[in-house]
Amino acid sequence: MLDAEKTKSDFPIFQKRKPLVYLDSAATSQKPTAVLEAMDDFYQNHNANVHRGVYKISEEATERYENARKRIGGFIGTKNEKEMIYTRSATEAINLVMRGYGEKFIKAGGRIVVSVMEHHSNFVPWQRLAEKKKAKLEVIDIDENGELNEEEIKTKIKGARIVAVSHVSNVLGTVNDVKEICKLAHEAGAICVVDGAQSVPHMAVDVQKLGCDFLVFSGHKMLGPDGIGILYGKEEHLEAMDPMLFGGEMISKVKIEKTEWNALPYKFEAGTMPVAEAVGLGAAVAYLEKRGMENIEKHGKEVVAYAMEKLHGIKGITVYGPQKRIGVVAFNLNGIHAHDVATVLDERGIAVRSGHHCTMPLHERLDIPASARASFYIYNGRKDVDALCEALQYAKKVFKV
Amino acid sequence: MSSEDMYREFILELYKNPINFGKLEDADLHAESYNPLCGDKVEMYVKLTNGKVSDVKFDGSGCAISQASASLLTEEIKGKTTEQLKAMAKEDILRILQIDLSKNPSRLKCALLSLETLKKALVSP
Numbered sequence: 001m002l003d004a005e006k007t008k009s010d011f012p013i014f015q016k017r018k019p020l021v022y023l024d025s026a027a028t029s030q031k032p033t034a035v036l037e038a039m040d041d042f043y044q045n046h047n048a049n050v051h052r053g054v055y056k057i058s059e060e061a062t063e064r065y066e067n068a069r070k071r072i073g074g075f076i077g078t079k080n081e082k083e084m085i086y087t088r089s090a091t092e093a094i095n096l097v098m099r100g101y102g103e104k105f106i107k108a109g110g111r112i113v114v115s116v117m118e119h120h121s122n123f124v125p126w127q128r129l130a131e132k133k134k135a136k137l138e139v140i141d142i143d144e145n146g147e148l149n150e151e152e153i154k155t156k157i158k159g160a161r162i163v164a165v166s167h168v169s170n171v172l173g174t175v176n177d178v179k180e181i182c183k184l185a186h187e188a189g190a191i192c193v194v195d196g197a198q199s200v201p202h203m204a205v206d207v208q209k210l211g212c213d214f215l216v217f218s219g220h221k222m223l224g225p226d227g228i229g230i231l232y233g234k235e236e237h238l239e240a241m242d243p244m245l246f247g248g249e250m251i252s253k254v255k256i257e258k259t260e261w262n263a264l265p266y267k268f269e270a271g272t273m274p275v276a277e278a279v280g281l282g283a284a285v286a287y288l289e290k291r292g293m294e295n296i297e298k299h300g301k302e303v304v305a306y307a308m309e310k311l312h313g314i315k316g317i318t319v320y321g322p323q324k325r326i327g328v329v330a331f332n333l334n335g336i337h338a339h340d341v342a343t344v345l346d347e348r349g350i351a352v353r354s355g356h357h358c359t360m361p362l363h364e365r366l367d368i369p370a371s372a373r374a375s376f377y378i379y380n381g382r383k384d385v386d387a388l389c390e391a392l393q394y395a396k397k398v399f400k401v
Numbered sequence: 402m403s404s405e406d407m408y409r410e411f412i413l414e415l416y417k418n419p420i421n422f423g424k425l426e427d428a429d430l431h432a433e434s435y436n437p438l439c440g441d442k443v444e445m446y447v448k449l450t451n452g453k454v455s456d457v458k459f460d461g462s463g464c465a466i467s468q469a470s471a472s473l474l475t476e477e478i479k480g481k482t483t484e485q486l487k488a489m490a491k492e493d494i495l496r497i498l499q500i501d502l503s504k505n506p507s508r509l510k511c512a513l514l515s516l517e518t519l520k521k522a523l524v525s526p
Contacts, residue, residue: 335417337464339439343508344404355439369440369462398404399413399465 002299004381019349021387026375028220038283042276068282075285077206082264085231090197091121093216093231098125100241108134111160115140117169120358122195146172146321160190167199172321173328182211202300204293224284228277245270303376307385328375335401338372344395416465421475423458432522441467445518471515473497
């Protein structure tokens with residue numbers, strides 16, 4: 001396990017807010033000084049619009065924006081910058097695939113496959129596409145363990161045109177075998193869209209090894225700022241796709257009669273992009289690389305395993321999802337609503353999420369209206385888990401259950 | 402406000418054993434509200450006699466705050482005229498709940514869900 005208490009010293013919020021046991025990194029992570037300083041430095045010393053000016057600071061801004069793209073690309077295993085599209089969020093990245101690829105290539109009666117554990121961001125766009133194009137939306141179920149039903153993976157992907165699944169569930173923590181799913185999708189003649197919002201921050205993800213056609217993730221869940229996301233896509237797909245947003249930068253030539261699109265990746269980067277945020281995400285990736293993704297993954301697994309063990313020791317608790325997992329533990333305490341659990345925990349400076357975590361189909365499947373969720377990152381250790389468990393006992397005392 | 406102040410005996414009691422819980426077959430006013438943030442659900446049934454609330458029931462599920470607030474609201478409005486119901490506001494709920502939620506705006510939504518449902522029922526055809 002990494003020394004979480006030492007890691008906390010890299011994150012100013014843990015010095016400024018005490019007590020703070022932050023267990024909501026699956027929603028958004030805290031930001032290290034390195035990221036804050038990189039963005040501050042950008043605004044103080046190099047701020048200008050990118051790809052526009054020929055003057056010095058504009059060149060500097062462009063260089064930083066593009067260097068971040070290279071670094072983030074390398075982080076997920078691509079050297080081809082044409083495959084790295086900046087977006088404003090992971091949600092926008094999925095919508096871009098839905099609009100740019102889905103709307104162009106899915107036909108009436110075509111099959112789109114998602115899973116019941118998807119975040120709404122990887123569910124609703126596909127549901128909408130199916131409605132719009134009169135295509136068929138198939139949903140892979142989970143088994144009682146909280147893992148994707150293997151039989152349904154095989155049968156439902158057969159005949160599919162688009163398969164969209166999360167790499168790691170933001171509620172169950174399940175790590176899906178997306179490599180295998182991509183393989184099955186390709187055998188069926190489908191493309192595979194992987195939602196990496198909960199995996200890229202926590203484990204080494206390599207798009208070449210996964211063999212995915214698209215991978216989306218967001219900056220703010222991996223120590224970076226809000227407002228920046230990434231769409232990785234295979235060049236051939238991105239070339240074939242239509243842009244979603246039209247405007248500045250995404251064009252090469254505009255005439256009154258017709259407009260030609262800019263080359264990749266700029267074809268999809270209309271309007272002034274979140275430049276400082278891209279630089280901030282580049283700094284976040286540098287920080288993660290310095291700590292080492294193997295170490296981070298190992299640490300994450302150890303912390304979550306410790307949390308599972310301790311939580312199971314609390315009487316009246318139900319934990320959802322498999323034993324083997326990454327990042328998150330969703331649970332309910334018998335006789336206390338998740339919202340009330342979160343409110344009691346907040347009294348002790350413990351931040352957990354409560355509700356449906358943007359996964360209403362999954363909560364319906366589990367037959368629960370809500371759950372509480374503790375999620376962990378590199379700055380969390382055993383001490384945080386102990387504080388959580390102690391506070392859950394206190395919640396039981398308050399509620400007399 | 403500490404948890405023990407927020408979740409006092411009478412709130413917990415109403416959470417475990419709600420009053421006026423159930424449905425009314427012959428309700429004159431009915432509406433349902435849902436809080437997508439936390440999954441709280443409240444359904445309200447009001448029976449009117451001579452323009453006054455003669456019976457009221459609520460159905461639903463959710464957190465202690467939303468459910469206790471619904472119990473207390475249904476008890477509060479018995480005998481009131483529809484004009485009086487229309488005049489009810491946030492302050493009335495906070496008064497009967499006896500909880501200071503000024504620093505918990507997201508929990509305030511839970512507390513106000515039943516009132517919101519009642520208001521909806523008043524304008525529903």
